[in-house]
Amino acid sequence: MDYDKQSEILKILGHPIRLKMVEGLMNNECNVNKIMEVLNIPQSTASQHLGKLKSAGVLVSRKEGVRICYKVADKQVRDIMKILQG
Amino acid sequence: MDYDKQSEILKILGHPIRLKMVEGLMNNECNVNKIMEVLNIPQSTASQHLGKLKSAGVLVSRKEGVRICYKVADKQVRDIMKILQG
DNA sequence: TCCTTATATTCAAATATTACGATATTACAA
C-alpha cells in the first residue's frame, strides 16, 4: 500500500464539508453555485474545498459555459462512501 | 450519515503513520514498544498516535502486565482498510 | 524498597489547515 497517497485521500475526505460535497456528487453532477447554496457556505470556501478534492483526484470537473460541473471520479472513494453510508 | 463523526474517523486515518499502525493491527495485536520499533518512531510519537486512534474508537487496548496491546476494533475501519489494500 | 521497563502525558516549536473577504479571471449577453 502507498501509505502517503492513501492517507492523503483519507485526510482530504476527513472534513465534514468535503464529505457532504462528495456524497452529493456521487450520483449527481453539480456546479459550484448550486453546491455553495445547498451547503450554505461562502463561494471562496466552496471553491477551495472543491479544488482540494479535485487535486486529490477525488473529483473531476467539466466546463459547461460559465459553469463548472463537478462529479466523483475515483472508484475507491465511491467504495469508501458506500461503507460510510452503511 | 453523521458527517462530523464519519469525517473525524477519516481524518484520524488520514496520516501515514496511523495508517501503517492500523494496517499492522488488522490481524495482529501488538504492544507499543514493538510498534515504535517496527515503524522506527520515538516512543511519545507512537503513544500519541495510538491514543488518537483509540479515542476515535478505531483501536482498543488490553493490559498485559506492563504492556499495552492494541488492536483494530472498528468493523467499518476494517472494511475501509480492505478497500485501500485493493 | 529500589531499579528498570513500558507507557502516557506535558510542553513548546514548527508546520499545516481552515475560513472568508477581496480581488482576479473567464464566458457570455446586451
Place this chain on the structure above:
DNA sequence: TTGTAATATCGTAATATTTGAATATAAGGA
C-alpha cells in the same frame, strides 16, 4: 465594448496538528 454572473486565487488571521524531548506514572523484579 460594457456589464454581469460564475468561478478561482490571493492574503492572512485564527486554529489545529505534528513532533519529540522531558517528565510522570505504573508494574514487576531484584
